[in-house]
Amino acid sequence: MRRVLSLYTGFFVQSLKARLAYRADFLSELFASLLATAAGILFVVLLFHRIPDLGGWRREEVLFLYGLSLVPYGIFNIFSINLYEFADRYIIEGRFDRLLLRPMPTLAQLLMERSRLTALQEVAVGLGVALWAGARLGLAWSAVDLLWLGVVAVSGAVILLAVFSILASLSFFFEDRIGVNAPVWNLIQFGRFPLPIFGPWLGAVLSWVIPFGFVTFYPATHFLGRSAFRTLCYATPLVAAAFALLGLAVWTLGVRGYRSTGS
Amino acid sequence: MIRALTAFARAGFLRLVAYRLRYVTGILTYTINVSVYYFIWRAVYAHAAPGTELRGYALSDLVTYVALGWIIRSFYFNNIDREIAALVEEGQVTTYLARPTSLLQAMTGLAAGESLFRLATFTGPITIVIFLLFPVGGPAGPAAFAAFLASAVLSFAIFAYLNFLVGMVAFATRSIAGLISAKHYTIQLLSGLLMPMAFFPDWLRLASDFLPFRHIAHTPAALYLGRAAGPELLGALGQQALWAAILLVACRWTWGRMVRRLVIQGG
Amino acid sequence: MSTPEPALQVVALTRTFRVFERRRGLVGGLRDLLHRDYRELRAVDAISFRVAAGEMVGLIGPNGAGKSTTIKMLTGILVPTSGEILAGGRVPHRDRIAHVKRIGAVFGQRTQLWWDLAVIESFTLLGKIYGVPAAALADRIDRLDAILDIGALLRTPVRKLSLGQRMRCDLAASLLHAPGLLFLDEPTIGLDIVAKDGVRAFLRDINRQFATTAIITTHDLRDIEELCPRILILDRGRLLYDGPLDRIKAAHAGRTRLMVDLLAAAPLAALQAIGGAAVTWEQVGPVRYRATFDRRVTRPAELARALLNRFAVSDLQIPEPSIESVIRRIYAEGAVPPPEPAGAAPPPEGGRR
Known part of the structure; x- marks a missing residue:
């Protein structure tokens, strides 16, 4: 574990250096990333300009959810690039063999090899928006709340990582690759809004099939004092653990398939 | 010309066969995008009496508006800006200096062929799926529908020319990811893809009246809903055409300048 | 073993x-x-x-x-x-x-x-x-x-x-x-x-x-x-x-080749005088000739020296046989030398399919 941690720090510092070597590219990427975040928040602000509430949720509540959702999403995005481009970069361009030639678990190598540092922007902006909206809502932060915030940020990121590891594993089995990532990536949007507005069917899918509801919405009800979701509110770490195990199992199966079919 | 088109359609078809999963998930992606905004608007009207209008739109109008916006996006969308950036980076752009077709003609021609092809293979299925899943209304009338179709073609032109202009910046700087992203989100918000202009604050609506973006999504969808009739309808189409013409002139002027610069620098 | x-x-x-x-x-x-x-x-x-x-x-x-x-x-x-x-x-x-x-x-x-x-x-x-x-x-x-x-x-x-x-x-x-x-x-x-x-x-x-x-x-x-x-x-x-x-x-030394380009064309007979009967000469281009010989009998260096002495040579090369050509020949002629017993593992039990 300590070796993995020191290794990760090594990789992280190196990719930081490598990114900063092309300063213009880095700034351009940071700008692009900031714009994407801003556009999403701006949509919520514009939406509430002419409407009183969203299915019973006030502007500050929705902004709180939206901001909070960016925290696990940002952590996830530090690692997500290699998962998202896994099929093209590693399978089609043949880099995966090199991972197999190194004495380390392949998934750990994959997550480490390239970091997207601009994603830290999402964590910062999201936290800022959530704190601002929380202040407007008059939320008081106890030590337990802060602890829960940390747990949710990490667990939520784990859920996202697990889901996209599973999708990346599919590239071991199917010739036609990257396709599934895009629609599931778009599903993340649903997790930024109050889940009940999406109706029972979609709500069930987002809770029990692709558990994006547990990334932000359910745990956030703890802060918003919406007691209707008391039972699911604290399940996030459990869902994260379950999906992490599932993700590892599917990945292992995928690697086994790759090594036995040689595709 | 016809032969070039059939060759293109053939290549496109074979690519589609090779990437069959990508094709299905492409349809899924659009369906998901429509459903996000469908449910958001449904929630907006959740506590209002049936038939209530907000800013002149009933819920059924908004659903139709959002659905049509995404449906035509599946037709007009292209990546001309990224493609030009890639050409510049690979140093291949100079080959267009020697060719009889300019880069503008080549890029928009290729994009048009691709859009026509996608119209049949992508927009068609997306339309069917979206009409089956969501309560999308029909066009306000035959004239409105005809105007909508013409308007969608102009959307393509405006979108393509804007992308071309953004792509031209790649000649000045290698790092245009930020600019491409800025264009993407500006269009997403100011084209009216996500919400009609009527929901904007007044100052933003006023500003968007003087910008080309609203003609990419808002104008065709509003025409479909019959928000303009008779002379107003022609006026809307005329405005759209005017913007397409202005952008075309801007593209040609920029490319012309770029050619002169490249020739002087010796490629 | x-x-x-x-x-x-x-x-x-x-x-x-x-x-x-x-x-x-x-x-x-x-x-x-x-x-x-x-x-x-x-x-x-x-x-x-x-x-x-x-x-x-x-x-x-x-x-x-x-x-x-x-x-x-x-x-x-x-x-x-x-x-x-x-x-x-x-x-x-x-x-x-x-x-x-x-x-x-x-x-x-x-x-x-x-x-x-x-x-x-x-x-x-x-x-x-x-x-x-x-x-x-x-x-x-x-x-x-x-x-x-x-x-x-x-x-x-x-x-x-x-x-x-x-x-x-x-x-x-x-x-x-x-x-x-x-x-x-x-x-x-x-x-x-x-x-x-x-x-x-x-x-x-x-x-x-x-x-x-x-x-x-x-x-x-x-x-x-x-x-x-x-x-x-x-x-x-x-x-x-x-x-x-x-x-x-x-096994392939007997098929060594030498290519020579002369400044002016020469009759094949003049080239055939070099190396004697052990070397086969062919004309493969206007001024290009090819010799095929066994390098264990005729030394390539001697052949080259003789050529340089008697003709105006513009280019001369002894192409190394490519792996492809060696293998092609092994395959075509069945000229595989018997495997060395000490180097190879015994055949698997039950033999080949």
Whole structure:
């Protein structure tokens, strides 16, 4: 574990250096990333300009959810690039063999090899928006709340990582690759809004099939004092653990398939 | 010309066969995008009496508006800006200096062929799926529908020319990811893809009246809903055409300048 | 068997693939959409051999012969369809992490270094991945620098290295964790003559200093000549030959060729006067002639000297037979020298399919 941690720090510092070597590219990427975040928040602000509430949720509540959702999403995005481009970069361009030639678990190598540092922007902006909206809502932060915030940020990121590891594993089995990532990536949007507005069917899918509801919405009800979701509110770490195990199992199966079919 | 088109359609078809999963998930992606905004608007009207209008739109109008916006996006969308950036980076752009077709003609021609092809293979299925899943209304009338179709073609032109202009910046700087992203989100918000202009604050609506973006999504969808009739309808189409013409002139002027610069620098 | 503990032992190694058969044309494409046809391809077909510790063995064969499939199985990346591999007492594909810890691999066309990082930073990361202590790593880099002369390159980003420099750094990278077994896939591909010579010299030095066992696949016959006393020839998945290179060369010495371009055309008879009956002359171009002879009977140097003395020669070359042509001839003429009993493993029980 300590070796993995020191290794990760090594990789992280190196990719930081490598990114900063092309300063213009880095700034351009940071700008692009900031714009994407801003556009999403701006949509919520514009939406509430002419409407009183969203299915019973006030502007500050929705902004709180939206901001909070960016925290696990940002952590996830530090690692997500290699998962998202896994099929093209590693399978089609043949880099995966090199991972197999190194004495380390392949998934750990994959997550480490390239970091997207601009994603830290999402964590910062999201936290800022959530704190601002929380202040407007008059939320008081106890030590337990802060602890829960940390747990949710990490667990939520784990859920996202697990889901996209599973999708990346599919590239071991199917010739036609990257396709599934895009629609599931778009599903993340649903997790930024109050889940009940999406109706029972979609709500069930987002809770029990692709558990994006547990990334932000359910745990956030703890802060918003919406007691209707008391039972699911604290399940996030459990869902994260379950999906992490599932993700590892599917990945292992995928690697086994790759090594036995040689595709 | 016809032969070039059939060759293109053939290549496109074979690519589609090779990437069959990508094709299905492409349809899924659009369906998901429509459903996000469908449910958001449904929630907006959740506590209002049936038939209530907000800013002149009933819920059924908004659903139709959002659905049509995404449906035509599946037709007009292209990546001309990224493609030009890639050409510049690979140093291949100079080959267009020697060719009889300019880069503008080549890029928009290729994009048009691709859009026509996608119209049949992508927009068609997306339309069917979206009409089956969501309560999308029909066009306000035959004239409105005809105007909508013409308007969608102009959307393509405006979108393509804007992308071309953004792509031209790649000649000045290698790092245009930020600019491409800025264009993407500006269009997403100011084209009216996500919400009609009527929901904007007044100052933003006023500003968007003087910008080309609203003609990419808002104008065709509003025409479909019959928000303009008779002379107003022609006026809307005329405005759209005017913007397409202005952008075309801007593209040609920029490319012309770029050619002169490249020739002087010796490629 | 005389060698008690081979570095690598391979018995009846076989690998088959399922290959997707694309139908032709538009209608075919449409049918592919619904149903795909597959064909079985036997990429490696029951090959057996063993490699002693410290040996350098060349694995050669034309494209599609099964070389890279074999390498993938030996390195533990790919699981065999059947057959056995034992490397240092381990089965590579079953015990991947333990196996890859003690092997090194260099793929000529693909670097294992990180493109944007300085060489030393890549080395440090690799040291961490392989669990090499910092002091041992520094010492190792020093020793490798003495052989490969990479000291000046350590601070350079990999993307700025020339191909030859990159190959030296890649070699060093593959040796940082002191592997006992080294796989080299086309280690000289794309390099110029000087760089090729350098890499070959380094490999000889490494083999001598660290007693590293090495398996080398290559298209370049000179790599084999200078590095590998023993070669394995693969063709269409089968092991055609296992033995010293000399015997293959001897078998083909009788077909040595010399090409000469003269400044002005000369009658064939004038050329036939050179070398006598042991040399066959043909005219293959307006001023180009080809001699075919046995280099054990006629020395190429003598032939060249005689030509230069009597004619105005504009160009003269003795083309090295390519691996492809050697193998093609082996295949066509059935001229495979009998395998050496000591080098080859016994045939598997039950024999071949």
